[in-house]
Amino acid sequence: MNQTQQKARAEGRTSVEETVVTLPMSHLGGPSRLPRFRWQQPIPDKETPPSRGLSAEENANAFDWGKDSILPYSVYDDYDRAQTPGEMPLVALDNGRLRVTIAPQYGGRLMQLYDYALGRDLVFRNPVFQPANLAALNAWFSGGIEWNGLIPGHTPFTCVPVFTGVVDTERGPVLRIYEFDRIVEAIWQIDLYLPADEDRLYVHGRIINAAPTEKRAYWWTNVAVPASAGMRVVSPGDYAIEHVLPGNELARFPFPDPERFDGSYPGLWKGATSVFFRKREADRLFIAALDKAGTGLAQTATSALTGRKFFYFGTAAGGQHWMDYLARKGEGDYIEIQAGITPTQNQRFVLAADSETHWTEVYGGLSVDPAAVHSEDYAVAERATAEAVDRRFPTAELSDVDGFLTRVSQQPLDRRLSEGSPWGARQAKLTGKPLAAGLDFAVEAERSVWDELAETGEISAGNLMRVPVDFAVSDLWRSALERSAGRQGATWLHDLLLGIAALDQEDMAAARSLFERSVAARPTWLGLRQLALIEKNEDRAEQLYLFAWAAEDAPAELAVEIVQFLLRAGKLQALEGFLAKLPDDIAAQERIVLARASVAAERGDLDALEALLKVEFATIREGEDLSADLWERLQKGRLEQRLGRTPAPAELETHMKAHPLPEHLDFRMRVALQDGTN
Structure with a gap:
C-alpha cells in the first residue's frame, strides 16, 4: 500500500485516487470513417434455429444474432500486436482489504480486484493491452469486469472513454461510470461502492429510459476469472442452456449432464462454450468460480439479475490460442462468470417508457469446503456454496446497501474524473429534456453538424465544407435532418446523411436517390462510396469505388474495402492493378495482406502465399476460418506439386497431419464431437 492508502485505512475509510499502470500496450487507432451497415458485419445474418426445450421466459424477447x-x-479496426511499453491511466478504490481499479478510457472496465488477505487478484488481470476482433465494433480485449450493454455483443464502449467521477456520501466515496447508448437511446450507469474495512465490492446498476416510448435493451456483467486446473463453477442449476455450434442455437440439457461429462468443470470442455445455469425454484441466485482448494470469486445480486452463465474458450488449440493471443503465451487462461437481466444472451428485456431499472451486485472472495465443492454430487457442491454465499453476503446487508445505492444513484457527482461522448448532451438538446437525474453529459468538443441540428436546426457553411466523421440514424435524428432540409433547403450533406439513415433501414431506393443527389451537388469520397456500396452492377461499382478513392481526403480504410470488393467479385486483374498503385503504408494494412494471400492462392503462387502466411495477424475475427483455409490451400498445392496430380482425400489427410495449422494462424472455435465431450 502507498501512503495515501495506508492513511485511508488507518482512518477507517476508502480512498479514491487517479493512478497509472505501466504495461505492454498495442496500438489502438481511432474509429473508422466508413459507416458499416448490417450486411457488412462479421456475424452472418441468418435465422437462428428454433431453441430446444426452452420455456416461454427463456424465449421472451428473443433475437437473432447478425x-x-x-x-x-x-x-475500431486499426490496431496491431506491437505491445510496446505504455501507460494506462486508472482510477483506484482502496481500503486496505480490497484494491479495485477501473480504466475510464476503456469503457470503465474494472481491471483489478485484489484481495490483500488472499494475496491474489480475484479477477483475471491481463498483463498486456491487446485488442482483438471479438466485439460488436471489432476491437475488444480480455480481463477484468466488463459492463456489457445496452446492445447485444460486447459493449460498443469497450475501447472508448466514458464518464467517470466520484460521489461523496455519508458512508464513503462512490465511484461512478456512465454513458449514453446511441442505439437504444438510453443511459447505463454503474456505481462502485467499497465500504471501509470490508472485503466486499458492491456494484449498483442503473438503466434509464427518458423517452416516452418503450424500448428493448440488453445487460450482462461479464467477469473474467483466472482459470486453474480443476476449477469448478457453481451456480444454482438443475438444468442448463447451452449455445450449440455452429448454428448458435440454444438447447436445454440436464446439468451436470451424465450422458456426456460434468460441465461444471470448464477444463472438460474442448470447444468454446456458453453454459446458462437454470433453477426456477432457487432461493437465491449466485455464481462462484472455485479452485481445487474451494477458494475463488463469488457474485450474487438483487433479484433483477435473473441470468447466470459461464463462458470458456475451451482446451482445444484454437481456444487456447485465443487466450494466449489476447494476453501472452501461458498467461491468458481465464473463464468468464456472468450475470444478466435475462435468462440467456439471446434475449433483450423491456425498458418501459420514462422508467429506470436498478440492481445491486456484490463480489468477494469465497472459501468453501473443497470436499463439498468437488463432490461428485453437484447438489452437494451447490448447497455448500449457497450456504457459504449466505454467510458471506447476507441478504439483509445486500438489501440495505441496495437501498442506499439506489438513493445515491440520482445524486450528482462531487467531482468528475473523465469525459465520455458528446452524444448524451446532444440528445438532451434535441429532445429538450434532461436524460437522467444526477448525470451531467457536458463535454468540451468541437461544434459539429449534429450540435447545430440540435440547437438551431441549420447546418453552418463551415460544416458544409467537411465530410462528416460520425453519423446519426435514429428516427429522432432523421426527423431533425428532414426539418433542417425543409427550413434550410436540402444540401449535399443533408442528402448524404439522410441517405445513410435510409440505407440503415435498408430502404435502397430512397438511399440511392439521396446519394445520387448528394454526389451531383458535391462528389465527395463518402457519397461515391455509398453509391458503390449499393450498386449491383459490379463494373459500375468498381468505377464508383475508384472515383471515391481518387476523391479528396479518402481514408485508408476505403482502400481496404475496395480490395475486399474486388476480391469478392473475382476481379483479380483489377485487384492486382489497384494493389500495385497503393502506397506502402496502406498496402501493409492487414486485410490487404490477407487479400494478397487469397490472390496468391487463386493464382497458385504458393511461394508468395507461404510468405504472406508468416504474418501474425491482429484482426482475424473470433471463429473466422480464413487463415486456416489459406493454410489448407497452401498445403494442398504443395502436395499436388510433389505428386504431379490431384491428391486423394486420404493422401491429403495424411499430409495435413504432417503439416498442421501453425498456432499463429489457428483461430478456429469449433471442434468435432469426440470421446463424449463437446
Missing part, C-alpha cells in the same frame, strides 16, 4: 445494425457507432 440481424441488428451497429450504426450509428463506428468500428
